[in-house]
Amino acid sequence: MTRAAFVPPWFTCSQRKIFMGETPFAVEMQDIVVRFPGVLANDHVNFAVKKGEIHALLGENGAGKSTLMNVLSGLYQPTEGTIKIYGQPVRFNSPKDAIAKGIGMVHQHFMLVPTLTVTENILMGLDKPRLYMNMGRLNQEIRELQEQYGLRVDPEAMIWQLSVGEQQRVEILKTLYRGANILILDEPTAVLAPQEIDELMETMRSLVAEGKSIIFISHKLQEVRTVADRITVLRKGKVTAEGIDIGGLSRRQLAQLMVGRDVVFNVEKSECQPGDVVLQVENLQATNNKGLPALRGVSFTVRSGEILGIAGVSGNGQSELAECITGLRPATGSVRIHGKEMINASPGKIIAANVSHIPEDRTRVGSAPNLSITDNTIMKCYHEDPIGNGITINRSHARAYARRLKDAYDILAPSVHTLARKLSGGNLQKMILAREISSNPELIVAVQPTRGLDVGAIEAIQRLLLEQRQTGAAIVLISEELEELMALSDRIAVIYEGRIMGMVDPKTTDVYTIGQMMTGSRLEDIQTSTEPQNESAV
Amino acid sequence: MNLPFEIRLEKRTEDVPRWMPALTALGGVIVAFLISAIILKITGGDPLRVGKFFWQATFGSWPTFSDTIVKATPLILVGLACSVAFKMKLWNIGAEGQFYIGAFFASLVVLVPIVPMDSPRWVILGSMIVMGIIGGALWGFIPGYLKAKFNVNEIITTLMLNYVAILWNNFWIFDKWSDAGFQMTPMFDKKAWLPRLADYARQYRAFSGITLHMGVVIGFAAAILVWSIFQRSRWGYEIKLIGDNPDAARYAGLNITRNIVLVMMFSGALAGLAGMSEISGVVHRLQERISPGYGFTGIIVAWLAKLNPFAVIFVSILFGALIVAGREIQPSGLAQLIQGIILFMVISSDVLLRYRIRLIRRKALTA
Ligand SMILES: Nc1ncnc2c1ncn2[C@@H]1O[C@H](COP(=O)(O)OP(=O)(O)OP(=O)(O)O)[C@@H](O)[C@H]1O
Ligand SMILES: [Mg+2]
Numbered sequence: 001m002t003r004a005a006f007v008p009p010w011f012t013c014s015q016r017k018i019f020m021g022e023t024p025f026a027v028e029m030q031d032i033v034v035r036f037p038g039v040l041a042n043d044h045v046n047f048a049v050k051k052g053e054i055h056a057l058l059g060e061n062g063a064g065k066s067t068l069m070n071v072l073s074g075l076y077q078p079t080e081g082t083i084k085i086y087g088q089p090v091r092f093n094s095p096k097d098a099i100a101k102g103i104g105m106v107h108q109h110f111m112l113v114p115t116l117t118v119t120e121n122i123l124m125g126l127d128k129p130r131l132y133m134n135m136g137r138l139n140q141e142i143r144e145l146q147e148q149y150g151l152r153v154d155p156e157a158m159i160w161q162l163s164v165g166e167q168q169r170v171e172i173l174k175t176l177y178r179g180a181n182i183l184i185l186d187e188p189t190a191v192l193a194p195q196e197i198d199e200l201m202e203t204m205r206s207l208v209a210e211g212k213s214i215i216f217i218s219h220k221l222q223e224v225r226t227v228a229d230r231i232t233v234l235r236k237g238k239v240t241a242e243g244i245d246i247g248g249l250s251r252r253q254l255a256q257l258m259v260g261r262d263v264v265f266n267v268e269k270s271e272c273q274p275g276d277v278v279l280q281v282e283n284l285q286a287t288n289n290k291g292l293p294a295l296r297g298v299s300f301t302v303r304s305g306e307i308l309g310i311a312g313v314s315g316n317g318q319s320e321l322a323e324c325i326t327g328l329r330p331a332t333g334s335v336r337i338h339g340k341e342m343i344n345a346s347p348g349k350i351i352a353a354n355v356s357h358i359p360e361d362r363t364r365v366g367s368a369p370n371l372s373i374t375d376n377t378i379m380k381c382y383h384e385d386p387i388g389n390g391i392t393i394n395r396s397h398a399r400a401y402a403r404r405l406k407d408a409y410d411i412l413a414p415s416v417h418t419l420a421r422k423l424s425g426g427n428l429q430k431m432i433l434a435r436e437i438s439s440n441p442e443l444i445v446a447v448q449p450t451r452g453l454d455v456g457a458i459e460a461i462q463r464l465l466l467e468q469r470q471t472g473a474a475i476v477l478i479s480e481e482l483e484e485l486m487a488l489s490d491r492i493a494v495i496y497e498g499r500i501m502g503m504v505d506p507k508t509t510d511v512y513t514i515g516q517m518m519t520g521s522r523l524e525d526i527q528t529s530t531e532p533q534n535e536s537a538v
Numbered sequence: 539m540n541l542p543f544e545i546r547l548e549k550r551t552e553d554v555p556r557w558m559p560a561l562t563a564l565g566g567v568i569v570a571f572l573i574s575a576i577i578l579k580i581t582g583g584d585p586l587r588v589g590k591f592f593w594q595a596t597f598g599s600w601p602t603f604s605d606t607i608v609k610a611t612p613l614i615l616v617g618l619a620c621s622v623a624f625k626m627k628l629w630n631i632g633a634e635g636q637f638y639i640g641a642f643f644a645s646l647v648v649l650v651p652i653v654p655m656d657s658p659r660w661v662i663l664g665s666m667i668v669m670g671i672i673g674g675a676l677w678g679f680i681p682g683y684l685k686a687k688f689n690v691n692e693i694i695t696t697l698m699l700n701y702v703a704i705l706w707n708n709f710w711i712f713d714k715w716s717d718a719g720f721q722m723t724p725m726f727d728k729k730a731w732l733p734r735l736a737d738y739a740r741q742y743r744a745f746s747g748i749t750l751h752m753g754v755v756i757g758f759a760a761a762i763l764v765w766s767i768f769q770r771s772r773w774g775y776e777i778k779l780i781g782d783n784p785d786a787a788r789y790a791g792l793n794i795t796r797n798i799v800l801v802m803m804f805s806g807a808l809a810g811l812a813g814m815s816e817i818s819g820v821v822h823r824l825q826e827r828i829s830p831g832y833g834f835t836g837i838i839v840a841w842l843a844k845l846n847p848f849a850v851i852f853v854s855i856l857f858g859a860l861i862v863a864g865r866e867i868q869p870s871g872l873a874q875l876i877q878g879i880i881l882f883m884v885i886s887s888d889v890l891l892r893y894r895i896r897l898i899r900r901k902a903l904t905a
Contacts, residue, residue: 348791368782379790
């Protein structure tokens with residue numbers, strides 16, 4: 001029934017045998033304990049994955065999912081516990097050992113060299129070929145591998161030319177080329193557009209059809225329900241549900257398993273009471289990092305007490321839009337904040353105009369990894385009373401401020417002295433949100449604010465955004481999650497190739513119309529066309 | 539090798555205790571000395587005798603200890619200069635040039651003269667300090683401005699400006715201010731000398747022959763200043779933030795270009811101060827080779843001290859001792875050899891901070 005798996009030519013006999021071997025389990029982790037200063041990240045965790053299954057690993061932010069997977073991929077050594085791979089006890093000292101046992105991990109932040117080609121990136125770190133790189137043959141090899149799993153991407157393209165989704169395919173190819181039979185995907189869908197998510201799931205299915213195993217981390221419960229066979233749930237480092245079948249579990253039940261309480265998916269929203277115009281954007285034009293046009297004349301206004309959603313497939317100018325408004329990217333046109341022309345003003349001036357920005361990239365832009373939570377939370381107010389006083393910084397005020405945010409926003413960390421890079425993905429996001437929202441901004445530019453957050457945290461953040469709206473903030477919400485946009489926005493502008501395709505009211509518009517606009521149809525054209533179009537005509 | 543056990547390095551998941559970095563660094567230094575002893579033994583020397591001699595020449599008595607501190611003084615200042623720049627990931631390797639220009643500007647006070655030579659001593663010394671700072675800051679400003687405005691690589695500019703500074707100095711001492719054809723200016727008036735302990739030998743007999751001068755006080759004061767800037771000030775916070783993630787700093791509204799210029803100027807000012815302290819405290823005239831490469835040693839000092847201002851003091855004293863010993867011990871390359879080994883050992887000792895070492899018995903291994 002299974003197709004012949006791709007077995008790398010340099011696999012030894014014993015490796016082949018292990019793969020074909022007798023136990024039903026690909027991975028058995030028993031009693032794993034990992035301790036970080038002040039946190040027990042994994043507390044006697046048992047975790048087992050069968051051959052040929054997709055196993056979802058779920059849990060709140062900071063539950064210890066990434067940590068457990070880092071143990072499995074050889075990055076951390078647990079203080080207690082044993083690991084068996086295909087029934088064989090193993091001990092990993094480094095990721096190399098884990099790769100040798102067929103374990104491949106795709107981290108959330110990709111580890112690719114932008115200026116090298118796909119093939120070169122895939123070969124990186126391998127001993128093969130030793131001397132002469134027959135690029136033609138190697139490219140061919142990679143093409144065959146792609147064919148097999150439907151992971152299409154041009155082997156000769158440079159990484160920087162690829163979209164995030166394509167880069168992810170390269171990461172997966174990299175692990176497959178190294179002979180991975182057990183794939184770990186740490187929040188792979190967080191950065192993907194809906195279409196790409198479907199493709200990824202297709203790939204995942206074809207991989208397990210060959211007897212490979214996949215460990216899948218995600219906070220998006222719908223996805224988990226469609227693709228996973230079994231789930232394991234972690235809460236505060238402990239297993240709360242071990243390898244249970246997904247069949248029959250509703251999204252609500254899943255959420256409950258994760259956070260231990262009932263989760264409200266539909267946040268309640270009060271009637272919109274728009275006030276004065278806060279942000280007025282007119283004919284905004286800008287280029288992207290490659291110097292190509294990214295915004296081709298965008299215009300809209302946002303009023304106080306209103307949430308304007310910006311929908312669109314990623315890469316259509318959303319990131320650039322946020323950067324132009326916040327002064328991080330040069331542009332032409334007009335950006336008026338409270339009537340004052342602010343285009344190309346310095347980020348400092350725009351912050352001073354009471355504008356908050358929740359950036360897309362939390363590690364590269366939103367935080368300083370080697371500074372403490374305190375230093376990260378005061379990033380935008382270190383010069384204001386009472387923290388900045390004269391030329392000095394009042395450290396005790398700064399700490400108190402950070403502690404207040406940490407408690408109010410439920411940021412999980414041993415203390416405010418913890419370095420930002422030691423926070424789990426979701427907790428880092430919460431830290432940024434806390435910093436941006438707590439300054440009582442008049443305008444919030446939020447890019448993917450709930451990316452990587454667990455269901456409980458998403459609910460909390462959405463509430464917070466609505467609260468800010470209630471108190472009169474104007475909010476630009478840029479997101480790829482249509483569901484979130486529909487739930488929160490008062491109006492939705494759809495962006496496609498740097499142009500606004502139309503402005504709709506989420507209460508009276510269906511997802512289908514928005515989907516059409518996201519792929520390049522103008523609202524006027526859709527409304528006039530009588531024939532309903534086929535969805536797959538994209 | 540078939541040892542009954544295997545040594546493994548495991549990535550630490552816990553924080554190391556606060557005293558650990560200092561301890562491993564100290565361990566590194568000790569191991570470096572042991573290795574040097576072995577090399578000495580192999581090459582036919584007597585490590586014990588050399589060691590004893592080394593001790594006597596550097597820390598053994600008050601006069602020699604004072605020599606060590608005198609050598610450490612410029613290192614403290616250039617070490618701080620490098621630490622400040624490195625904290626913001628500005629690779630200022632031009633402390634040597636900033637040192638020379640600082641010395642040159644300080645000399646101007648006496649040679650032009652900028653203040654009348656019959657002014658009180660504190661006026662003369664004070665203006666020399668100010669001029670030293672201005673000179674160094676100017677020499678830091680040039681690469682800082684180029685970097686901030688045109689994104690010119692500061693490694694290249696600072697390196698090149700070292701040569702410019704040295705040749706500039708030479709021009710004046712060879713041609714304009716040459717003392718009877720020698721490549722040096724005439725000796726400064728005593729009022730332009732930083733006070734030395736030896737000056738007070740009449741009141742306190744114990745001070746006779748002790749060359750320790752006020753420069754060390756300037757060095758300590760600078761260390762305290764740099765420490766408080768890093769720990770307490772808004773500016774220090776900006777430096778740390780830009781150093782760790784310039785994109786985040788820009789996002790947070792910091793003015794990065796201005797800080798590049800300011801930090802380079804501050805770094806240059808500290809190195810310039812070192813130049814001032816050296817000519818006013820030790821050489822007492824402007825001449826060729828006032829620095830045996832202090833500016834470059836400062837890079838190593840800053841690195842070994844992990845940019846910690848107080849650690850800079852300790853590392854400088856150690857390196858000061860090596861310089862003094864280098865003068866006394868034959869062959870003189872020995873001290874440099876030890877310097878190199880120390881650098882190696884201290885940097886490698888960092889492994890212990892990031893990994894723990896575990897011994898595993900062979901038969902327990904199944905994988
Ligand atoms: N290198 C580290 N040093 C110290 N603490 C760490 C480190 N890495 C993770 N932690 C802590 O361990 C806990 C578990 O983190 P982990 O990254 O495994 O969470 P997670 O389940 O992946 O969460 P998320 O969904 O937010 O990504 C967190 O409290 C985190 O702060
Ligand atoms: Mg994680």
